Amino acid sequence: MVKWLDTDEPVKKEDIEHVEKEFGIRFPIDYAEYAMQNHGGVPDPNYFDFEGRKGAVFERLLSYDETQPHYILKEYHWIKTRLPRKVYPIGSDPFGNYICFSYRENESNPCIVFWDHEKTSPKTAISYVCDSFSELISKLYEADTGYVPKIVEIESGGLLNRLV
Template sequence: MENSAIYKQCDLLLAELSKFDKSIIHFGNQIADDRLKLLEQKIGFNLPLDFKYILIIHNGISLVGNEVYGIDEKFRDSSLDKVYQFEHEEVSNKMPGQYFPFSPDGFGNHYCFDLSKLDNTLCPVVFWQHDFNYPSLNEVEICHENFMEWVEEVLIEWTLEDINYDGTDK
């Protein structure tokens, strides 16, 4: 997929997310500095283009309990850099270095990018269970082919199963 097609798809997803009432969605502010580039240097991997594009426009997104972490001191321990460090250095079941957690499930597990499989600027999303000892990384569930698919299903479709765009229950 070409970069322009990725940007267009991301813009469509952001337009869809913008349909949700402001009472149930929060968009972070735009990133206007080099903190993502510094984060990539720190972890030794490039982040997927779709994720970076959306994060630069909205530094963190929260929709009815589903969250995409942002990166900033104001997020404290929920900042992308702090979560990455914690999940790779401070827990008993450490994540492999190539997994980059970007969204919690609320039970200690995370949706992560498998950055070792970054191909043509996109990479798969895996679901890392913090309390499961994987005999092999092949056993970690690949749940989406890329971040755009994850946003479409987890943020948009799963929300619309129970809640209308205006925030009312279905």
């Protein structure tokens, strides 16, 4: 089960509708319900895989509160000239990339795509992730870092069990 951490105060349906009007789209119901309660939040767990890429990070759901740094319309206007038409960000990763809805193939049932900001071609910058927001949430998992704490020696010659 996914928990949402550090969420903004819940928003009203009208706040979601305002963004829909700006984008000229309708969000899927499953996403809108999550966004009203969890916008601006960090999912836990927050790793997912797609198209041969393992361990992508869903850092945050974009916010519907215009006073927040991850406000969805501010983020969109910042990157819209580099996004393909009919692609709208809804979440971010910690590296400047975005999780987006793509309405390019189906305007009533958008799929989830990953936009890689380092790719210069709109065709190569977009990667398919899954068919719906609910499916994306179901794909989230905890990262296995393979990290094992070790014992390190300190100057006094004693031992200290600490994470390194």
